[in-house]
Amino acid sequence: MIVERINEAMPGAVVAHSDFRGDQTIVADLSKYLELVKFIFKEGFQLMIDLTAVDWPERQPRFDVVVHFQNLVSQERLRVKIPVAEGQSIPSITGIHKGANWFEREVFDLFGIPFDSHPNMTRLVMWSDFVGHPLRKDFSLDGGDDWCNSDTGTSYAGHARPLAE
Amino acid sequence: MPSVSFENDSTHIGRMIVNFGPSHPSAHGTLRVILTLEGENIVKAEPEIGYLHRGVEKLGENLSYTQFIPLTDRLNYCSPILNNVGYVLAVEKLLGIQDPPRSRIIRVLVSELTRISDHLVCIGVNAVDIGAFSAYLYIFQVRENIYDLLEMTAGQRLHTSFTRIGGLYRDIPDEFIPICEDLLKDCAKHIDEMESLLTHNPIWADRTKGVGVFTVEQAISWGYTGPCLRACGLPHDLRKVQPYLDYETYDFDIPVGTTGDVYDRYLVRTEEMRQSMLIIRQCIKRLKEIGPGPVIIDDYKVALPPKDEVYTHVEGLIHHFKLIMHGMDIPSGEVYCATEAANGELGFYIISDGGKSPYRIHVRPPCYPIFSSIDEKINGRLLADFLSELGAMNIIAGELDR
Numbered sequence: 001m002i003v004e005r006i007n008e009a010m011p012g013a014v015v016a017h018s019d020f021r022g023d024q025t026i027v028a029d030l031s032k033y034l035e036l037v038k039f040i041f042k043e044g045f046q047l048m049i050d051l052t053a054v055d056w057p058e059r060q061p062r063f064d065v066v067v068h069f070q071n072l073v074s075q076e077r078l079r080v081k082i083p084v085a086e087g088q089s090i091p092s093i094t095g096i097h098k099g100a101n102w103f104e105r106e107v108f109d110l111f112g113i114p115f116d117s118h119p120n121m122t123r124l125v126m127w128s129d130f131v132g133h134p135l136r137k138d139f140s141l142d143g144g145d146d147w148c149n150s151d152t153g154t155s156y157a158g159h160a161r162p163l164a165e
Numbered sequence: 166m167p168s169v170s171f172e173n174d175s176t177h178i179g180r181m182i183v184n185f186g187p188s189h190p191s192a193h194g195t196l197r198v199i200l201t202l203e204g205e206n207i208v209k210a211e212p213e214i215g216y217l218h219r220g221v222e223k224l225g226e227n228l229s230y231t232q233f234i235p236l237t238d239r240l241n242y243c244s245p246i247l248n249n250v251g252y253v254l255a256v257e258k259l260l261g262i263q264d265p266p267r268s269r270i271i272r273v274l275v276s277e278l279t280r281i282s283d284h285l286v287c288i289g290v291n292a293v294d295i296g297a298f299s300a301y302l303y304i305f306q307v308r309e310n311i312y313d314l315l316e317m318t319a320g321q322r323l324h325t326s327f328t329r330i331g332g333l334y335r336d337i338p339d340e341f342i343p344i345c346e347d348l349l350k351d352c353a354k355h356i357d358e359m360e361s362l363l364t365h366n367p368i369w370a371d372r373t374k375g376v377g378v379f380t381v382e383q384a385i386s387w388g389y390t391g392p393c394l395r396a397c398g399l400p401h402d403l404r405k406v407q408p409y410l411d412y413e414t415y416d417f418d419i420p421v422g423t424t425g426d427v428y429d430r431y432l433v434r435t436e437e438m439r440q441s442m443l444i445i446r447q448c449i450k451r452l453k454e455i456g457p458g459p460v461i462i463d464d465y466k467v468a469l470p471p472k473d474e475v476y477t478h479v480e481g482l483i484h485h486f487k488l489i490m491h492g493m494d495i496p497s498g499e500v501y502c503a504t505e506a507a508n509g510e511l512g513f514y515i516i517s518d519g520g521k522s523p524y525r526i527h528v529r530p531p532c533y534p535i536f537s538s539i540d541e542k543i544n545g546r547l548l549a550d551f552l553s554e555l556g557a558m559n560i561i562a563g564e565l566d567r
Contacts, residue, residue, distance in 0.1 A: 020498045021258050047385050049503070050512055050529040066514070068501055068529075072385065072399070075406050079501065098541075099388025099534040110222075125215035125566055134223055141227055 002071075002078055005043055010036065025079040033082050034091045037067075041096055045069035045078055048093070051103035053084075053111045055137045061085035063113055067093075084113055092118035110135040180208065183548070187216045195562050196555075198539065205547050210540045217566040225526035229492050230256050231330060233526065238324040240528060240564040244283035246275045246315070247506045248564075249328040254409060255502035255513035256330050259495060262467060267452070268332040268460040269410050274448035275318060275327060276410075277441040278345075281352065282311040283507035283559075284392075284434040291431070291556030292363060295372045295549070300362045307355045310348050317341060330493070331468040332461025342449055349442050356438055363431070373427035377542045377554040384425060387541070388534030391509025393558065396433045397425035403505035415444050427557040467493055492521040508532050508559045530564035 003017050003026060013036055016027040028036050050068040061083045069078045084090050092115040093100045104115045105124040112133035115121060123130065132139055186197035195216035201209040221240070225233050237252040238245040250272050257263065264272070285308045289301040312322045318337050319325035327334055363369045379389075384397040394401055402419045404412040420436035422429030461468045465484035474481030497519045503512040509531030516525040535558050543551050 021261065021500050023500055025499070047390075048388055049390075049510065050501070050514065050527070052514065052527045054516060054525045068512070068514070072401060077501070079499075097388065098386045099537065102533060102537040125218040127215070134220060139223075141223060 002040065002043060002045070002076060006036065006039065009039055023079060024077065025081060027081045027083065030082055030084060030088070030090060033080075034093065036080065037093050037096055040069060040078065040080075044071040044073050045076075047072055048097035048100055048103075049077075051093075051100055051107065053107045053113055053135075055111060055135065057137045061088070063111060065090055065107065065113065086112075089114040089116050091116045094118060109133070112136065179203070185551075196536075196560060196565075198551075198555075200548065200551065202548060205549075207543055207546055207548060207551060210543050210551065212536060212539055214536070214562075215566050217562040219567065221528065221567040222526055225523055227522060229521050230495065230523065231492075233523075234328065235324065235326045238326055240530065240567065241283075241506065241508070241511075241561045242323055242563050243286045243561055244279040244507045245323060245325045246279040246319075246327055247283070247504070248511065249326060250276050250410070251502070251504040251506060251511045252513050253328040253330050254504060255500060255515055258502045259498060259500045259515055259517060260330070260467065260493070261496070262331055262462060262464070264332045264462055265459045267336075267455055267458040270448050270451050270455065271333060271337055271460060272328065273410050273412070273415070274337075274345075274445055274452070275315065277444045277448070278311050278314060280441050280507045281438045282308045284438050285311075287507075287556070287559040288359070288363075288431055288434055291427070291553065292369070294552045294556045295369075297363065297366070297369055300359045303355050303358045303362065307348070307352045310351065314341065314345060314348060317344070329461060329468060331464065332459070336457075336460045337452075342452065345445065345449060349445060352442060353439070356435065360435060364435075370428060372549070372553050373431060373557070375424075376427045376546065376550045377425065377557065379425035379538075379542065381425075383538075383541070387538040389509070389538075390534075391505065391507070391531050392430055392433045392437065393425070393509065393535050395419065396422035396429040398423050403503055403510060407503070409502075409504060415447050417441075417444050427553050430557045495519060503529075506531055508561070509535070511564075528564070528567055530561075530567065532558065532560045532565055536560050536565060 003014060003024065006014055006026070010032060013028055013032040014026045015029055018025045047070040048067065049070050052066050054064045054066060056062060056064065063084045065082045065084055067080045069080065082090060090113060092104055094104065101119065102124060104118055105120065105122065107113050108115060108121055109123040109126050110133055122128065126134065181202045183200045183202055185200055187195045197213045197216065199211040199213065200207055221236050224236060234249060234252060237248040240248045285304045289304050292300045315325055316322045318341060319327040319334065379397050381397045381399045384394050398421055400419045400421045405419055417440040420433045420440070422433050465488065469488055470481040470484050475485045495517045497517055499516040501512055501514045503510050510529065511531055512529035514527040514529065515523050518524040543554050
């Protein structure tokens with residue numbers, strides 16, 4: 001139902017639409033993303049449940065940013081997928097959903113997708129001088145870099161972030 | 166690295182920075198919060214997470230669907246069965262199968278037992294954090310008994326791995342139901358004792374009332390779910406509004422608070438425990454009515470055949486071998502499955518490309534958006550309030566960092 005409403009109000013915003021096991025999914029264009037989130041917020045999808053990304057290295061554009069919304073009145077759920085190319089950035093939705101803050105930082109950390117106008121676009125779960133983005137498919141499971149593979153005898157604790165920056 | 170330092174620039178004279186965690190007795194797990202204080206008032210709380218990051222999602226992409234179940238235990242280690250159930254429901258949704266009725270009832274039963282133990286830990290530890298030690302001792306007796314029951318069913322106290330795709334690892338033993346009935350009587354008594362120690366205790370009220378007040382709008386904007394959202398006044402519980410595991414057929418109520426402060430969350434959790442006991446009683450009644458039956462789906466493409474069939478029939482042996490070596494045939498597609506865990510919505514987002522392991526698996530932990538709002542919640546309040554707020558958020562570092 002929400003998909004028809006979006007098509008009426010924003011023709012061309014929904015690139016593809018699918019329904020699998022009762023999960024509604026729409027694929028939208030990156031340029032319409034912020035406008036779309038604002039629109040569905042007005043339509044009642046006010047709880048941003050989850051934001052994550054998926055890496056498809058063979059595909060162009062390479063990433064999908066996947067956002068799950070929930071309508072607390074009708075209990076409908078909606079999955080919005082935004083294809084993002086490598087090196088491209090995507091607008092942050094923290095202005096609409098404050099809870100998106102950490103989810104976006106995590107996507108930046110683990111996939112390397114930057115979010116525009118995010119209040120604090122830094123790494124979240126990995127440490128600040130970590131090299132690489134672990135959830136990309138080309139990042140090997142054992143860590144990949146020399147620091148992870150060799151016993152250098154140095155402790156990471158020596159480089160920890162200072163208290164006052 | 167010093168744990169306390171002073172900012173001495175001209176604008177912020179006398180501001181003190183306190184490094185709370187990553188290892189602190191009242192930091193639940195390994196949390197680090199960098200607090201900027203003016204006197205005893207918090208000006209800024211800057212959480213830093215990731216000390217328990219184990220790359221669960223990356224590991225999941227390299228494990229088979231069944232092998233991921235033990236990792237779900239280690240997400241929220243206070244309520245492992247709720248994670249087990251949430252995960253297998255997601256895989257079952259992807260496969261389009263449903264487990265047998267007896268398994269569904271047992272899943273609800275153990276889920277609610279675990280919910281009680283999770284709430285007990287939350288309330289007990291919250292009380293200990295702010296200095297009320299005795300309530301903890303009363304309710305941890307019940308928690309211990311619940312863990313004994315879980316040990317009896319799953320063979321493990323904490324890392325249960327009790328569910329399997331399409332059902333359960335095994336049926337509950339015969340002694341389970343009488344012991345569980347005794348436990349319910351005991352549990353009600355101990356929760357009453359805990360309430361008599363806390364609910365009308367003026368010190369407890371002083372330390373918790375008005376701490377971390379949130380409106381429903383704020384809570385929704387921050388992505389709150391579970392008791393923290395209900396304490397703000399929104400009766401949103403996935404067991405009611407988007408029922409799974411036949412929760413719509415059980416009779417129970419959803420308690421709500423009004424202000425969303427620590428005291429309201431305590432009351433909501435206390436009442437939820439009583440409602441969970443009500444559900445457990447209904448489960449026991451249904452188990453007696455339904456009688457013995459299979460607890461795992463009768464489809465050897467998904468679930469392992471029984472051992473005697475493997476040892477005596479060639480078909481059973483082939484099915485066992487195929488399932489272990491080759492794995493299940495999973496359709497391509499993506500599902501998001503949400504369940505009501507003890508602390509809110511626990512979601513699993515699985516993308517399958519038809520292979521042996523998921524193409525992408527993502528866990529949506531309930532406490533993650535809740536903890537991200539700590540600065541807005543605690544700003545301007547006392548350092549002592551920070552501890553009671555942190556305890557009532559019920560943060561489990563295992564699922565926070567994944």
